[in-house]
Amino acid sequence: MTAVKRDIISKLQEQILSLQGCKPIGDGPAMDFGLGQISASFPGKVFPLAAIHEFLSTNLEDAAASGGFISALLSTLMQKGGLCLWISTQRKIFPPSMITFGLSPERIVFIDLSSERDVLWASEEALKCESLAAVVTELDELNFAQSRRLQLVIEKSRVTSFIIRKNAEKLSSTLAAARWKISALPSGAIDGMPGLGFPKWNVELLKIKNGLPGNWTVEYCGGSFNILNQTVIHTGEIRKAV
Amino acid sequence: MMQKRYMSIWFSTLLTDWIRIKRPALKALPLVFSDKAANRMIITAVSHEAALLGIHQGMPLADARAIVPGLEVIENQSHKSEKLLKAIGEWCIRYSPLVAIEEDQGLTLDISGCAHLWGGEREYLREIVNRLRGLGYYVRAAVSDTMGTAWAVSRYGKTTPIVKSGEELSALLSLPPMALRLSPLASQKLIKLGLKTVESFISMPRSVLRRRIGEESMERIEQVLGQKQERFSPIALPEVYSARLESMEPIRTRKGIELAIEKLLTQLCAHLKKDGMGIRSALLQSYRIDGKLIRTVIGTNGPSANISHLFKLFSLKIDQIEPKMGIELFTMDAAKVETLDPRQEALWMAEKGMEDQKVCELLDRLAGKVGPQAIQRYLPQPHHWPERSIKKVDSLLEPLSLPWRTDRPRPVQLLNIPEPVQVSAPIPDYPPMLFRYQGITHQVKKADGPERIEREWWLEEGEHRDYYQLEDAEGKRYWLFRSGHYSSEKTSGWFIHGFFA
Numbered sequence: 001m002t003a004v005k006r007d008i009i010s011k012l013q014e015q016i017l018s019l020q021g022c023k024p025i026g027d028g029p030a031m032d033f034g035l036g037q038i039s040a041s042f043p044g045k046v047f048p049l050a051a052i053h054e055f056l057s058t059n060l061e062d063a064a065a066s067g068g069f070i071s072a073l074l075s076t077l078m079q080k081g082g083l084c085l086w087i088s089t090q091r092k093i094f095p096p097s098m099i100t101f102g103l104s105p106e107r108i109v110f111i112d113l114s115s116e117r118d119v120l121w122a123s124e125e126a127l128k129c130e131s132l133a134a135v136v137t138e139l140d141e142l143n144f145a146q147s148r149r150l151q152l153v154i155e156k157s158r159v160t161s162f163i164i165r166k167n168a169e170k171l172s173s174t175l176a177a178a179r180w181k182i183s184a185l186p187s188g189a190i191d192g193m194p195g196l197g198f199p200k201w202n203v204e205l206l207k208i209k210n211g212l213p214g215n216w217t218v219e220y221c222g223g224s225f226n227i228l229n230q231t232v233i234h235t236g237e238i239r240k241a242v
Numbered sequence: 243m244m245q246k247r248y249m250s251i252w253f254s255t256l257l258t259d260w261i262r263i264k265r266p267a268l269k270a271l272p273l274v275f276s277d278k279a280a281n282r283m284i285i286t287a288v289s290h291e292a293a294l295l296g297i298h299q300g301m302p303l304a305d306a307r308a309i310v311p312g313l314e315v316i317e318n319q320s321h322k323s324e325k326l327l328k329a330i331g332e333w334c335i336r337y338s339p340l341v342a343i344e345e346d347q348g349l350t351l352d353i354s355g356c357a358h359l360w361g362g363e364r365e366y367l368r369e370i371v372n373r374l375r376g377l378g379y380y381v382r383a384a385v386s387d388t389m390g391t392a393w394a395v396s397r398y399g400k401t402t403p404i405v406k407s408g409e410e411l412s413a414l415l416s417l418p419p420m421a422l423r424l425s426p427l428a429s430q431k432l433i434k435l436g437l438k439t440v441e442s443f444i445s446m447p448r449s450v451l452r453r454r455i456g457e458e459s460m461e462r463i464e465q466v467l468g469q470k471q472e473r474f475s476p477i478a479l480p481e482v483y484s485a486r487l488e489s490m491e492p493i494r495t496r497k498g499i500e501l502a503i504e505k506l507l508t509q510l511c512a513h514l515k516k517d518g519m520g521i522r523s524a525l526l527q528s529y530r531i532d533g534k535l536i537r538t539v540i541g542t543n544g545p546s547a548n549i550s551h552l553f554k555l556f557s558l559k560i561d562q563i564e565p566k567m568g569i570e571l572f573t574m575d576a577a578k579v580e581t582l583d584p585r586q587e588a589l590w591m592a593e594k595g596m597e598d599q600k601v602c603e604l605l606d607r608l609a610g611k612v613g614p615q616a617i618q619r620y621l622p623q624p625h626h627w628p629e630r631s632i633k634k635v636d637s638l639l640e641p642l643s644l645p646w647r648t649d650r651p652r653p654v655q656l657l658n659i660p661e662p663v664q665v666s667a668p669i670p671d672y673p674p675m676l677f678r679y680q681g682i683t684h685q686v687k688k689a690d691g692p693e694r695i696e697r698e699w700w701l702e703e704g705e706h707r708d709y710y711q712l713e714d715a716e717g718k719r720y721w722l723f724r725s726g727h728y729s730s731e732k733t734s735g736w737f738i739h740g741f742f743a
Contacts, residue, residue, distance in 0.1 A: 060655050060741045061718040067654040068743025083601055083638075094656035094740065095620045095632055099646040101743075105632075106642050110618040111608060122608055131600040184743075186687065186717035195690040196713050199743045220743075 017043055017210055033076045036227045038203070038218075043210035049077075050158040051177035052150060054142075056168040056206075060092065063164065065182040065201050067093050068101055070162050072220060074134055075102035077160060082133035085126045087111040087119050088164075091138070102223050120146055123161070130157040140167040147174035179207035185217060198226075245407055249338075249351040249367065250392035251374070251383045253330075256347045257323050258289035261316055263378040273314045276303045286320040290380070323347060330379070331477045336529055336571050337370055339480035345423070348396065350389050352474060357385075363404050377533055386410060389474065390466030394421035410467055415441040423462050428455040483519070483576035485509035492531050492568020499528075499563055503556045504549070506574040511547045520545025520582035521552060528563055529571040536563050541614055543638055544602040545580040551603045558610040602638060622646050627698050628656070628739070650693065651711060653721045653740025660737035663722065667736075673710045677722065679738050684714035692724075705735075711742065719743070 033039070033047050042048060055070065057063040074084055086093065086108050095105035111126075113119050116139060123137040127150060142163060154161060163176070181204040187197030198221035205213050219226040253259070258273050272292035276283045283303035292313065297306045307313055324343075331341045331349050340352035353366070360366040363385050374381045384395035386405040394414055395405055398421040405413045414421065417440050419429040431454060437443040443451065444463075452460050464470035485506045493499060503526065514520060522545055526538040540555040563569075609617055614636070622644045623633040631647075667674040673689035691710035697703065705726030712720045719742035725735040 064654040064719070064741035064743050071654075071743075092655045092657065094628075094653055096622065096646060097652045097654045097656075097743070099648055100651065104642075105646060106619065106621055108619070109605065109638070110620070111612075112616050112618060113612055118612055122612065125607060126604060129600055129604040132604075184717040184719060186715070187713060187719075189688075194688070196688050196711050196719065196742075199719070200717065201743075 013043075013210065031076060031079075033073060034224045036225065037230055038205070038214070038216055038225075038227065041205055041208055041212045041214050043208070048177045048209070049160045050154055051209075052147060052154065052161045052163060052175060054174065054176040054179040054207075055162065055164045056171075056179065056181045057164055057166060058168045062181075062183050063092070063166070065184050065199075066164055066180075067097075068199055068220065069180075069182045069201060069203070070136060070164075071098045071101035071103045072225065073162075074098075074108075074136075078103065078107060078133045080133070082107075082131065084108050084134045084136065085111060085122075085132060086136045086138075087113065087122050087126065088136075088138035089113050089116065089119060101220070116140055124149060124153055127153045127159050127161055128157055130159060132159050134160045134162060136162045136164065138164045138166060141165070141170055141172070142174055143172050144174055147176060151175040176207070177209045178205060178211075180205055188219070200228075245387065246352065246354050247357070247363070247385060247387060247407075248389045248392045249353045249370070249383055249385045250344065250348055250389065250396040251334075251351070251370065251381050252346075252348045252393075252396040253327070253379055253381055254347070255287070255289055255380050256326060257287040257316075257320065259379045260322070260326055261319075262289075268314060271314050272297070272310050272312075273316070274303070274306060275316045275320050277318055277320045283317070287323070328477055330374075333529070333533060333535060334370070335478065336573075337366070340474070340476045341478070342474055342476050344389070344393060346397075348393065350392065350474070352476070353385065367403060386413070388466060388468040389472050390423060390462070391468075393423060394466065397421060411444070414466065415439065415444070419443070422459075422466050424455065424459045428459040431455060481575035481577065483510060483513055483579060484573060485513075486571065486573040488571050489569065492565075492570050494565045494568045496560055499560055499565070499569070500553075500557065502569075502572045503560075503574075504553055506572060507549045507552050507556075510574055510576060511549050511552070514547045514576065514579065514582075518582055519576075519579040520547045521576050521578070522580050523576075523578040524552065525575045525577045526556060527573045527575075528565075528569045529573075530565065531567045531570050534566075536569075538563060539577070540610060541578075541606070542602065543605045543609065543614075543617070543636075544599075545582045546599075546602070546606070547582055548599075548603075551606070554603075555606055555610045558607065605638070625698060626695055627701075628652070628695070630698070630701075651690075651742065653719075654743045655741040656721075657739055660723070660739040663736050663738045665722070665724075665736040667724075671708070673712060674722065674736070677712070677720075677736065677738075679720075684712075684718070684720070686712045687715055688713040695723075709739070 039045050055066040057066045078084060084107060091110060091112050098105045111122055113122060119137060119139060123135055126132060126135045142165060150161060183202045185200040185202050187200045190197050198219050200219045203216045203218045207213060215231040217228040219228060257275050262268050270291065272295055273289040274285045274292050274297060275287035277286045285297065285299055285301045285303055285306055288297050288299055295310050297309060327343050331343060334341045334349060334351060338351040338353050338356045342350045344350045357363040357366040360369055367383055367385055371381055371383050382396045384392045384399055384403040386392040386395060387407050388410060391405055391410040391413060394417055395403060398417045418438060419432040419440065432443060461470060465472045487502050487506050493502060521542060523541040528536040538559050546552060605617055619635050620632040621635050621642060623631060624644060625631055664678040665674040666676055671692060673691055674686055676683055676685050689710055689712050692708035694706055694708050696706045707723040707725055709721060709723040712722055720738060721740035721742065722736060722738050725737060
């Protein structure tokens with residue numbers, strides 16, 4: 001009986017997913033982002049592509065951590081070729097650093113704009129272009145209506161959107177499939193040597209549509225993620241936390 | 243070779259006509275322009291009314307005021323005439339692609355093969371003269387095989403303004419020697435000798451004439467008669483790829499402008515595709531009925547001869563074309579073209595290479611709205627100074643010529659300008675123990691460095707930097723440097739420059 005119920009539930013979940021614009025990608029094998037245990041939190045255990053991923057970063061330190069994490073994701077996403085657009089105002093990201101995360105900086109086209117409105121417009125235009133591998137947008141704020149506009153465009157073009165929200169104090173609910181927060185953790189020593197170790201982050205998945213939020217300690221070494229420990233948060237708790 | 247035909251247009255009262263168009267209240271008043279020359283005010287331009295009262299160019303202003311007490315004087319504006327002629331010349335490009343500014347306030351048009359479009363030279367000339375007079379400029383024009391004859395007839399001619407091919411000499415015979423553009427000295431000399439018309443001296447032996455009026459004037463005579471080529475320097479060279487569209491009726495609506503752009507693009511792209519070329523930058527010129535010329539420029543990130551794409555770029559800018567009373571003529575030039583290679587694609591485009599056209603079109607659209615300077619792509623540059631280690635490139639296709647360096651860690655976030663921080667560090671070359679940035683004190687737990695980066699002395703002067711990677715108690719990672727060596731005089735030479743992931 002329970003097996004039948006579970007089967008029905010998983011089928012219904014699939015239907016709901018597709019109704020929400022979250023269709024499984026292509027027929028090829030799912031892309032492996034090397035996220036290990038984190039993947040278990042995603043709907044269908046697959047990193048949601050063709051969706052909006054929000055990253056909260058209020059200060060430059062968090063922005064650096066998010067930048068590194070996103071670069072590592074992009075390097076996987078862009079393995080099959082294509083270009084990525086990085087749209088922002090007052091950009092501080094330093095392209096040569098991306099090579100550390102396996103991403104070739106010359107494949108990123110930076111769009112430096114002067115107003116938030118232009119950033120939103122450019123992001124919408126960019127997301128319409130299905131030839132792009134991904135679009136990264138740095139924004140202060142994103143309201144529900146704006147996120148819906150982007151989501152509608154994405155459903156047609158199937159491009160993945162990363163949005164870095166620089167003003168996380170005014171958090172409004174959006175149509176993002178996932179909300180991440182990446183912050184730095186003290187690095188471990190490499191072979192007991194003094195000095196800085198590999199980048200180590202506290203990866204918080206605060207919201208994930210049709211998935212389980214969680215909290216992981218992740219180290220990035222030698223071109224791959226290394227998940228050190230995890231806490232999966234139950235939905236009730238995350239409601240309180242956000 | 244086709245017989246060349248030239249038209250000379252003379253603006254006898256250019257400046258005074260111009261100021262009257264601007265200030266109609268000055269109409270019918272005696273009006274002069276004056277400029278300071280050798281500590282005196284000298285008259286530089288005279289209106290028709292003032293000329294009738296006996297005022298002429300070169301006269302001191304004081305004398306002219308004595309003759310006409312109520313004289314209207316415009317001071318220090320004479321330099322405008324050059325600019326004005328150029329503007330009118332650009333307007334005249336609608337009649338011929340080759341327009342040049344000639345001496346003594348006039349324009350020369352190379353009208354070879356143009357006049358038949360207006361139904362013959364007579365109609366062509368009438369059209370131009372009427373239009374210019376309608377704008378308020380008093381003009382005289384003449385057409386001839388040589389620039390010199392056209393010049394002479396427009397200024398001194400008394401009969402027909404159109405000189406038929408091969409009849410230059412007979413048209414000139416009754417004109418004074420000045421008509422040959424001789425130097426004032428040479429023409430005065432001829433008049434003094436009683437040679438008051440061209441007829442009286444033109445058949446003299448060359449050697450005799452040369453002795454009297456000099457080599458330069460002889461050259462002028464030969465040019466007028468077409469025995470010697472004269473240089474023609476147009477104000478704008480016509481583009482190889484260009485299209486024009488005249489409207490039957492002035493266009494005032496957005497839809498009309500859109501149709502015009504589409505038609506022009508179809509013409510232009512057909513021509514370009516035949517030669518395997520694509521547009522990098524195109525210029526649309528809309529000639530408004532009130533004489534104003536509106537320029538609209540678009541640029542692309544890669545050569546394109548795709549009509550619908552180029553049209554989209556123009557359509558972003560249609561709002562800037564204000565038709566007012568209506569637009570009577572559109573021209574479109576491909577200002578910059580490049581070879582269109584269908585196989586041209588970047589190596590890194592691997593699987594999606596076939597679709598890079600779409601990305602180019604997207605970037606063109608963005609550039610059209612926010613300006614091309616907003617779009618940046620970076621390649622490494624052989625410089626070790628961090629700010630100079632990358633260069634901006636404007637082409638999507640420029641390949642990587644130099645590998646990215648991976649041996650030195652570089653921060654994810656880099657401040658455009660390093661900010662000073664307060665630091666407490668033990669004696670030389672040890673990393674700081676703590677530093678204060680934006681009011682927060684960070685305890686340094688781990689550190690790497692120093693990495694000394696020298697100034698590139700061949701480019702700029704200044705002190706070297708000793709960079710440290712620091713990690714504070716919370717695990718946040720920073721890039722700090724000390725500028726120059728330690729010294730007892732200065733307390734802090736420390737700056738924060740970046741943030742690591």
